[in-house]
Amino acid sequence: GQGVEQPAKLMSVEGTFARVNCTYSTSGFNGLSWYQQREGQAPVFLSYVVLDGLKDSGHFSTFLSRSNGYSYLLLTELQIKDSASYLCAVDTNTGKLTFGDGTVLTVKP
Amino acid sequence: EAAVTQSPRNKVAVTGGKVTLSCNQTNNHNNMYWYRQDTGHGLRLIHYSYGAGSTEKGDIPDGYKASRPSQENFSLILELATPSQTSVYFCASGSGTGGYEQYFGPGTRLTVL
Numbered sequence: 001g002q003g004v005e006q007p008a009k010l011m012s013v014e015g016t017f018a019r020v021n022c023t024y025s026t027s028g029f030n031g032l033s034w035y036q037q038r039e040g041q042a043p044v045f046l047s048y049v050v051l052d053g054l055k056d057s058g059h060f061s062t063f064l065s066r067s068n069g070y071s072y073l074l075l076t077e078l079q080i081k082d083s084a085s086y087l088c089a090v091d092t093n094t095g096k097l098t099f100g101d102g103t104v105l106t107v108k109p
Numbered sequence: 110e111a112a113v114t115q116s117p118r119n120k121v122a123v124t125g126g127k128v129t130l131s132c133n134q135t136n137n138h139n140n141m142y143w144y145r146q147d148t149g150h151g152l153r154l155i156h157y158s159y160g161a162g163s164t165e166k167g168d169i170p171d172g173y174k175a176s177r178p179s180q181e182n183f184s185l186i187l188e189l190a191t192p193s194q195t196s197v198y199f200c201a202s203g204s205g206t207g208g209y210e211q212y213f214g215p216g217t218r219l220t221v222l
Binding site: 004008033041042043044045048087089096097098099100101102 | 142144150152153154211212213215216
């Protein structure tokens, strides 16, 4: 079956970093996307990864291990405004995205 | 810039009534999607479309119909609304398969009483 799992909550401190984990078990896999969703707003695309390893996009970096069904989103130099829900979504070969329930990140001063 | 709009932004309906949610995109994207998001949960795909005239069932299509009369417009229809369909509905467009960036509309908050 299709399953995308994320921890429900994560807390970190301004100026440090946060790692949002995602594990998946799907019958097909083309790649994995990360979206940011602020309270009451629409999701906004952050990154799409296909290849194993770390993809550095500055403030956001993403890691993928296809053999382990695992990805993470790494946010560095955290700011208060990074507080949001982060959604992991698997792109299966059906042309659809299967989303996890999201991780609510709270950045404290 | 990519633009996806939805109407209405808020809707209160009665059980058994018909509800139509509309979505318009000016991105000239072939693919469009309808999702629902319940409090504390991720997005679940209801219906999607690869282009004008096409509609496909997503993961939770029961109780919903979709219509794609043109490249720009994609509607979600609830023929007989039920309280379990109370949710926030997001429309999205994308140029390729699911993994390419999807652009989301602002959402419609639907309450079925």
